[in-house]
Amino acid sequence: MDDRIKFDVVVIGGGPAGMISAGRAGELGAKVVLLEKNSKLGRKLLITGNGRCNLTQAEFNVREMIEKFGPNGKFLFSSLSKFGVKETLDFFNSRGLDTKVERGDRVFPASDNAKDVLDVLVKYLSENHVKVLCDTRVIDIKKDGNRITCLITNKGEIVANSYILCTGGKSFPGTGSTGDGFRWAVDLGHNVTELKPALTPLSISEDWVKSLQGLTLKNVRVNVLLNGEKKESIFGEMLFTHFGVSGPIILTISKNVGLLMKKGNVTLSLDLKPALDWTKLDNRLQRDFLKYQNRFFRNSLDELLPQKLIPVIVRLSGIDPEKQVNSITREERHRLVNILKSLDMTVTGLLGFEHSLITSGGVNIKEIDPKTMRSKLIENLFFAGEIIDVDGPTGGYNLQICWSTGYIAGENAAFSAINEK
Numbered sequence: 001m002d003d004r005i006k007f008d009v010v011v012i013g014g015g016p017a018g019m020i021s022a023g024r025a026g027e028l029g030a031k032v033v034l035l036e037k038n039s040k041l042g043r044k045l046l047i048t049g050n051g052r053c054n055l056t057q058a059e060f061n062v063r064e065m066i067e068k069f070g071p072n073g074k075f076l077f078s079s080l081s082k083f084g085v086k087e088t089l090d091f092f093n094s095r096g097l098d099t100k101v102e103r104g105d106r107v108f109p110a111s112d113n114a115k116d117v118l119d120v121l122v123k124y125l126s127e128n129h130v131k132v133l134c135d136t137r138v139i140d141i142k143k144d145g146n147r148i149t150c151l152i153t154n155k156g157e158i159v160a161n162s163y164i165l166c167t168g169g170k171s172f173p174g175t176g177s178t179g180d181g182f183r184w185a186v187d188l189g190h191n192v193t194e195l196k197p198a199l200t201p202l203s204i205s206e207d208w209v210k211s212l213q214g215l216t217l218k219n220v221r222v223n224v225l226l227n228g229e230k231k232e233s234i235f236g237e238m239l240f241t242h243f244g245v246s247g248p249i250i251l252t253i254s255k256n257v258g259l260l261m262k263k264g265n266v267t268l269s270l271d272l273k274p275a276l277d278w279t280k281l282d283n284r285l286q287r288d289f290l291k292y293q294n295r296f297f298r299n300s301l302d303e304l305l306p307q308k309l310i311p312v313i314v315r316l317s318g319i320d321p322e323k324q325v326n327s328i329t330r331e332e333r334h335r336l337v338n339i340l341k342s343l344d345m346t347v348t349g350l351l352g353f354e355h356s357l358i359t360s361g362g363v364n365i366k367e368i369d370p371k372t373m374r375s376k377l378i379e380n381l382f383f384a385g386e387i388i389d390v391d392g393p394t395g396g397y398n399l400q401i402c403w404s405t406g407y408i409a410g411e412n413a414a415f416s417a418i419n420e421k
Ligand SMILES: Cc1cc2nc3c(=O)[nH]c(=O)nc-3n(C[C@H](O)[C@H](O)[C@H](O)COP(=O)(O)OP(=O)(O)OC[C@H]3O[C@@H](n4cnc5c(N)ncnc54)[C@H](O)[C@@H]3O)c2cc1C
Pocket: 012, 013, 014, 015, 016, 017, 018, 035, 036, 037, 038, 041, 042, 043, 044, 045, 047, 048, 049, 050, 053, 054, 055, 056, 136, 137, 138, 139, 166, 167, 168, 169, 171, 172, 175, 176, 177, 178, 179, 180, 181, 356, 357, 358, 384, 385, 386, 387, 395, 396, 397, 398, 399, 400, 402
C-alpha cells in the first residue's frame, strides 16, 4: 500500500456495522476504504445464531423496539426511525436474501446460512466500489485539535476526511473483536462506560451437567432463585455445555443472575415439564408406569424425556434403575415428579468475554449525535455498532444496532466528507 493514500471515508473494522456503513458511504459516491485486521470480513457475523445468523427481530414498532434496549435504547430512536427493521429487511430481501421469521420473532436467512448474509454485504461493498483492505490492522489514530489527521496501520498511513470506528466490543476476541476501538476512543477524549461481558453462559457446579453437554431442551422453564427465593422465571430453549448452561433463555437471564450473585447463592430450578402441573405430571407418570409395568425403571421414561437426560434423572431420583416399574413406591414416584418439576443447578459464575455474546458498555452515548452517529468531540469521527454503549437481548437486536447505526454513520460520514471537498 502506498503511504498516505487519501480517501473520503475510512471505516475501521469489517464486521456487520463496518460493512454496511462502508457500503452506504460508497453508494453515496464517497471514495471509501474499509480496513479489517483479519484475512477475511465478517468473522463474527459467520458464527452468529449458531451459524444461521439471527439478523434482526421482526418488531416494526420503533418505540416497542427501543424498550428492549433498556435505558440507553432512546439513543437508537433516530437511526431506527430512518433505517429500522423494515428497511433492514428490504435491504437484504431486495438483494436476493430470502428471510424467515421464527419463534420469538427472530429473523433468519431462509437458507439458515450466515454466509448468505455476509455475501450480500460483500457484494454491496464491491458494487459501491469500496476498497477493502484485509490483513490491515489499525495501530493508532492521530489527531490535531478536534480532528483526526490520519491512521497508522501495519501497512502505512491512511488519510481521509471522515473516519468511522466500527471495531466492535471485546467478546469472542478470537474473532478479532479485541476492544482496540475503546482505547482510541479514550485517547481521542471520549468516555467509555464500564465494559462487561453480557449475554453470557453460566457455569454450574453439579457434575451431572457435564454429561448432558450438547443437549438442547425446548419448551422448558427456568426459575431463578436467590437463597432459595424465586426472583425470575423464563420459558423457552436452553442448552447444556461442558461448563454449565447456555442457550437463549440462559443468555437472557445472565445479566440478572450476575447481579443476584452479588447478593447470595443463585440456583436455577429447571422445570422439565412446564405444561403439566405437579398433579398432572404425577398422573402422567402413573399412566406410563402402568403401561410399562414389567420394564426396568431405567427403560420407562423414553416417552417423557430425551434419551441423554434419562440416566441423569434416574440417578438423581435415587430409584434403583433395575427396579421393576410395578414395584416403584408412591413416595419414589413423587420424588421423581419433584425432580422433573425442579431440577436444581447451582450457579458458580458467569463466563467472561471469551464466551459472552456481546459487550455491554462502550463509548458514552452522550458524546455521540444520535441523528448522525458523529462524535460530539471530534468533528470527523463517527461510531457504529457494538462499540457504542447500547446493547440488547438475544433475538436479533444486537445486529439491528449494527445495521441502523452503521447505515446512518456511513451516510453522514459520506455527506460530511464530500461537502469538505
Ligand atoms: C457467538 C455469537 C453469536 C451471536 N449471535 C447473534 C445473533 O444471532 N444475532 C444478533 O443480533 N447478534 C448476535 N451476536 C452479536 C453480534 O455478533 C455483534 O453484536 C456484532 O457482530 C457486532 O458487530 P460490529 O460490526 O459492531 O463488531 P464486530 O462484529 O465485532 O466486528 C468488528 C471488526 O473490527 C475488526 N477490528 C478490531 N480491531 C481492529 C483493528 N485494530 N484494525 C482493524 N480491524 C479491527 C475485527 O477484526 C472485527 O472484524 C452474536 C455474537 C456472538 C459472539
